[in-house]
Structures are given as C-alpha cells and as structure tokens.
Amino acid sequence: MLKVTIWNEFLHEKTDERAKALYPEGIHEHLAKVLQAPDLEIRTAYLDQDEDHGLGGDVLDSTDVLLWWGHMAHNKVKDEVAAKVRKRVREGMGFVPMHSAHMSKAFVGLMGTACTLQWREIGEKARIWCVNPGHPIAQGVPLTFPLESEEMYGEVFHIPAPDELLFITWWQGGNVFRGGCTFRRGLGKIFYFHPGHETCPSFHNENVLKILSNAIRWAAPAEPRDFRAGDWVEPLEEFRPEKLR
C-alpha cells in the first residue's frame, strides 16, 4: 500500500469562478478522487489547514509520495515545512511538483537553480510529445496528445539538466517546454509535470491523469539506508595501509 499525500495551496478555487467550476472541492480533493486505486492510500492537505499546512506530526514521515500544487502563495509556506519536504525527498520520499510548483520552496531548494521560465496565460492549445517512450511514466499514454487550453510555460526553463527528459510541450503561440522531467536527489525520485493551471481542465484529461498515476508508482521510495553520512570510516580490514608498507 503506497501512502500518497496530495498537497494543494487551495486559494484560487475559493475565489476564482472558473477554478471553482472545474475543481469545486479543490484540486487536491479532485485528484484524490480521480487517482484513487486499490494500491494507494491517499490523503490530502492544504495551506490553511492548520499552522503546519496539514503536514505536521508524522504526515510527511508517513508519506511515500507527495504531490504538490502551489502558485500564488509559495512564500506563505513555512521554511520549516519546505525544509522537511526536502529532507524527506533526500531520505527517499517521491515528489511530484505540478504546474507552478516549479517555484515552490521545496522544488527550488532541491534544484539549486532559479527555476524561472517564460509564461503566458491566454488559454492557448498545447501538444505534449513523449521523447522517452520506454519510460515507466509514459506507459499507456499516446506518443502525443493535445491539451485544449493551458497556461503557456516555455523555455528557457532554468533547471539543472534533468536526469531524464520525458515530455516536451509544443505551444500554439510559438514556444516549447521541457515539461516532464525526472530528477534524483538523495534517495528520492522527483517528477515535475507542467499541466494543471487552475482555470484549465487539464486534471480532467485522461492522459495527464495517467501520467500522474504512473509517476506515483515510479516515485515510490527505495528502501531506507543508513549512510553514516559525514562519519569517519575505518579502512576495510584487509586493506589497512599499514599492511602495505
């Protein structure tokens, strides 16, 4: 049983009529419903849930894979909570930042770069192209599929070279975007995926959902490891330098 936590800022859906219409209970509750499966135990959390944004206590420690949606209030996420997310990723927790979570404190801190990009919000069409069709995250998804309306996110996307580039998005207005990328940081697997503007129906798109669903399984944690990081270590017994002299 994989323990999944879906975190959402949950601000737009309260005030923006279009967002409210698409995701009346919030993106987090919507995703929890459409992603449910027998092998997943899904919880949700959101910014104003409590003083730890719903991620206090043992929530993060007991999370195998964390999905994150944030946009207008990245700075309201407490530094301690963002640091805990990063620590958990390094320990092996899977992390799936979606859409504007490219600017979340957790993602930016794990990348070490600006993570900025070019953007445009005119409801234009997009086409997502798979460039790594053998990858587990791409299974069951056509090599290309359209998004009828999304916020344009375009290059230059200031990320480190991804460990694997899975999807490139074509935009009607003339841009391209490395919109589906994996990164490993410590023991944790990260998959960034760009669709999901709050006023666009991308989280109702079956291919987007299939990709997120695949990503959750792919990002499942490796076994815990004790690295003795930073500790002094003995040379291996039989190769002690004094024996070589």
Next chain:
Amino acid sequence: MLKVTIWNEFLHEKTDERAKALYPEGIHEHLAKVLQAPDLEIRTAYLDQDEDHGLGGDVLDSTDVLLWWGHMAHNKVKDEVAAKVRKRVREGMGFVPMHSAHMSKAFVGLMGTACTLQWREIGEKARIWCVNPGHPIAQGVPLTFPLESEEMYGEVFHIPAPDELLFITWWQGGNVFRGGCTFRRGLGKIFYFHPGHETCPSFHNENVLKILSNAIRWAAPAEPRDFRAGDWVEPLEEFRPEKLR
C-alpha cells in the same frame, strides 16, 4: 589551425532547381565559403568525387572536424569509408552531421539506434529554442530565432539520450524536435543539428551559421591517447596483491 573537411552528397544541387538556386556550387562549397576564418583550414569532398568519396588517402587522418551532409544516397557511401569515419571519431575527430545525416551510416553506427524520426516537407516555419544558453555552441546566438522554411523533423527521434540537449525546435504544424544535441563517443565530440534541407535557405541564416561555426571549435579534437585498449595490464607496482597476503 583547425583542419575542417566538409563532406556533401552533392546530388540534389545538380538536379533540383531550387537547390541549385540556393547552393549553385553545392552545399559543401557554400559552407566552405561562409564558414571560412583565420583559424580554420577548410577542405571539401563529395560522394562522386572519386571511389573513396573524396575521403581516401590521409584526408580523414588529417581532419580535425568533419561536417557531413547526406540525404538520398546514404547507401552509396562505402562501408569502409563510413567505418573509417567512426574510427576517427573514436580517436578524437569532431563530427557534425547536419540535417538528414541523422540517417548516415557513420552517425547511425555511432548511436547504435534506429535514428529515425517523423518528417514532413511542406516548407513550414520553425523556431529554434536554446535550452542550454551557457554552452559554447550557443554563444552569440539569440535564445530563440525563426527559420522561415524548413523540412519538419519531429519526435520521436530514436537516438540515445544526448549527453547535452542544446536546442529544441518548434514547428508550425504542431511538432517538436530535439534538433541540436551533443554526444561523446570515444575521444570524439559529435554535434547533430537539423537545419539544412536542400531547398531551404537555412545555410544562409546567420544564426544557423554561427551555431555551426561554434560547433567546429567545440568539436576540436582532444589530444591523442594510447589506451592500450584490450591489453592485459600489470597491477600498479605497490599494490600487487601478493604484497597484501
């Protein structure tokens, strides 16, 4: 002084009026002229030049960087010549396959994959986007620039994951392409770049030429190395296993 050889199939320019108009002396002679510079010594060669396609004798051995344009006659290139190109790349010669040279024997053999792609020839517009703006090959070139008319080459491009992805091309008709990629094979550096259809003016485009010009310098050979490849080697003197017993 960097020794550059520009190889061209040189068939289209003899029979296709549009190609002839754009490149009356052939793509190879055109490039030799527009890429000339004080630090370069440029030669040309072509398929029907002689029985070794102009690459016999010590031509390849004395080439630092080889540019290659081929399209309709990949199979007419002798296996021995293609094998010699691959050997020289592994020894350190730079290699810049252009446009449909993605299907040349030399490139396919160095990649180990099908190297196929999707294509369409309707003279549509393209936009090239840089996704690695700090790379030497991207210097002096805008982060994006248009091609007024090119043959569409699109994903899925069946190459190994490039060592570095430098450019992604946007196509008017709805496709994207990893059209500027680097690969290292042995000591040699490879840069594949897609523009250059014989009936399109891309080799008159200053940004395309700047990129090729940068690529030549970037691909300049490393120092020769004697690898003793495949040879039995002695253990390093002071760590001979008998001393450990």
Next chain:
Amino acid sequence: MLKVTIWNEFLHEKTDERAKALYPEGIHEHLAKVLQAPDLEIRTAYLDQDEDHGLGGDVLDSTDVLLWWGHMAHNKVKDEVAAKVRKRVREGMGFVPMHSAHMSKAFVGLMGTACTLQWREIGEKARIWCVNPGHPIAQGVPLTFPLESEEMYGEVFHIPAPDELLFITWWQGGNVFRGGCTFRRGLGKIFYFHPGHETCPSFHNENVLKILSNAIRWAAPAEPRDFRAGDWVEPLEEFRPEKLR
C-alpha cells in the same frame, strides 16, 4: 509472467576444470536455477545448441529480458543473430550483458563505441560500491560488498556516458571500473554488470545474484509502440500551415 532467456557461450565450462567445478552444467543452467522465481519463466540457450545458437524461431520475439554471457567466441555468433538481438532491444526487450559480454556483437553495436577496457586475471579482490542507492537495481544490496576473486576490468572503459551509473568497482591492484551501468536504446533497457569470470565464484555471490534479479525486473519491456518511424506525417489538423497564411 516475465519471459527470461539466459544465453551462454558455454565453452569454458567444458574444458576448464575450475569453470567446470563452479558451473558443472554451464553458467546458463546455474543462473536459471538460482534466479528462478514465481514471476519468471526462464529458458536457456547456448552457442553450439543449433545453428541459431538456440535463439532461432520465435525465441527472441517471445523473450522479455535476455541475459548474455560470452567471452572467447564473440566472433562465432552469427551477425544475423546479433542483429536480431539489437533489433529486439530497440523494440523493448530488456538486455543484461554480463562480464565479458561487453565485447559481444550485440552490446558493441548498441553502444557504437569500442567497448574495450583494461583487464588482468590474477584472482584479486574487488569491492563493489553503489553510487545510486535509490535505484531499483540496488535495492536489497549493501552499499558496498566484496568479491573475493574476480578478473579485473578497469578504466578506461570505452562506452558512451551511461544513462545511469549504479556501481563502481574497486580493485586490489589499483584500478577502478564503472562496472554497473544502465543505457536505454530505443524502447529497450540495458544493464551491464561486470562480475562473472568463468573461474570465479561471483555467480554464487548473493549480492551479485540479487542485483541480476533486480535488473531482470527493471528491464522488463515497455508496451509495444508503433512509431511510424521514417514515415511522412500530416501536420496536426488544426495547425496546418495554410491556415496560418
């Protein structure tokens, strides 16, 4: 049910007493026995089995993951059989070349490089270190473990930069080796792993076997894809360039 085929040259075990003692029925039969599991259907094949080296008919077409051991008779493997292996990898078949299979026709052709290395056969000690502990192939294996006696394979290993470097081997005599590497070629996943000299007990080592066991599951094929590779494609309907003029 994953269909696994274990291919072995099966020559050393007939003539070398030490090899015979370690693997009396051949490395292939030994591995088939020790790797057996409820989710695997394991077959074996070997060089002199028949004129197709036991890989004719639909054997390769019905293989999900192919393990390969070869050493002294790479050149006796028919070109057509090696080509068929490479084709199947590109179509998605997993491929696990072991030990001196780094020089097999199939592996070399998929890499496009010399694949040579330095070597020494004095039965020295080795230590395998994991450098990607979150990877599925590394699960259940200590971060480092010893091999009491192996043939030294050392740098410089003339491969393309691996997609993922998982293990680095330390050698008593003073060398290092990128001995556990993944590559993707087409739809297929490849894992090269160096232990397994015919006179060394590495295939009796539980950690080596755990790694091979993990690799089989990791290399399981992706879904088949029809790429229409090399075909002309229509522009996407709504973005036909004539609509833009």
Next chain:
Amino acid sequence: MLKVTIWNEFLHEKTDERAKALYPEGIHEHLAKVLQAPDLEIRTAYLDQDEDHGLGGDVLDSTDVLLWWGHMAHNKVKDEVAAKVRKRVREGMGFVPMHSAHMSKAFVGLMGTACTLQWREIGEKARIWCVNPGHPIAQGVPLTFPLESEEMYGEVFHIPAPDELLFITWWQGGNVFRGGCTFRRGLGKIFYFHPGHETCPSFHNENVLKILSNAIRWAAPAEPRDFRAGDWVEPLEEFRPEKLR
C-alpha cells in the same frame, strides 16, 4: 584576460604545522602563484580578510572564475556572501570548489542535496583515474596518476548525478570516489575536484595543478543573457492564437 579569484578559509595554515610547512602563505597565495599565466588575472581573498570575507564590493561581480577552499569554518561564511556566490554562478561565473568545499554553503545550495560523503584521514595513497579522456579538463594529464597521501573521500557521495563524470579516485584502504565532476547551474559551469587536504602536498602535484588550470579555462563564463525570467511574454507575432481560430 580571465579574472580569477581564489578564496581560502586560511585557518589551518596558521595553526597546523604541517599545513604551514606546505603552504606558508596560505593555500590561496600558493595557488595564485603556481597557477599564474599570461591569460589570467588572479586575485585572492580569505575568510577573515574583512567582514565580507574579501568578497565585498564588486569583487564577485568582476570575477569570471572563483576557486573555493573551505573546511572547518563553512558556517562562518555569511549567508549573504554564499547567496551572492550562487547568484553569480547562475549568471555565468565559473566555480571550482576544491576538497572539503563540497560542504560549503555555496556548493550545497547549488546542488540541493546533502553533499555528505565518507572520509578518513590516515594519509593513505590514492590513484586518480580519468573516465572521460576527451574532456578539455583532462587534457595534458595522464589517464591515471597517484597521490602519495590524501584524505580519503569516498562513496556514497550525496550529489545529484553529475552532468559529466571526469575522474574516479581509488583509495588504498578500499574505497572509490567520484572525485572530479562537472555540473551546470544556470549559465555557470561548476567543477568539483577532491584533492587538497591542508596537510597533504596535492597542490604541489603537477597533475592536480594541470587539472585546476584546465578547469579555470573550461569554466570561463558564457556571454551574459537577459532571460526576462518570470516575465509574461507575448506569443510570437505570426502565431497568435487568435489567428488560428
């Protein structure tokens, strides 16, 4: 003229007799002297030089490549100074963290990982092996060379997968280390290299110095770019979506 700044903690050399004997004026002054060349303008700075650690004013803004040595006082480096270093790297400044600078605030922040490793200080022997012999940083250096005495730094090294792995170090006591790695972050190039313990003569080793010398030229900044990062952008004129409807 490349503007190089060599920064050193400069604490050990004041109190440790062995360090003082090896580097009487400090590691920074030693390196400035031995790395001097006609194309370089070298400055030095150190922790206690002033309240900005010698990096205030326009020092960082006018630095093309920054070398960094730190060990026992990473935490005494002001957050603002470390943040300025990271910003300058993203803008294109080259960065060469040496030895224990793997734990410097600047490097850790650019990596986003723990950057911890295993270590041992017993003056054992090491051998550095080149695994990317065509790389500019490896030119003029043997494929392998010994260090008579160094502090052991070993795997698991908790870094993101390097963009390029250049050197792997073998240790007498049984460890290995990815000790020479490149990373790109924003426009900046980073080369981490492990030799240089304060009580070891590595900065007197001609191969170590040649590698640092090569790294300085390799890390030279790309041209400055205005990314309009985070800005809204207009769709390209001719592809405005309203024209497609």
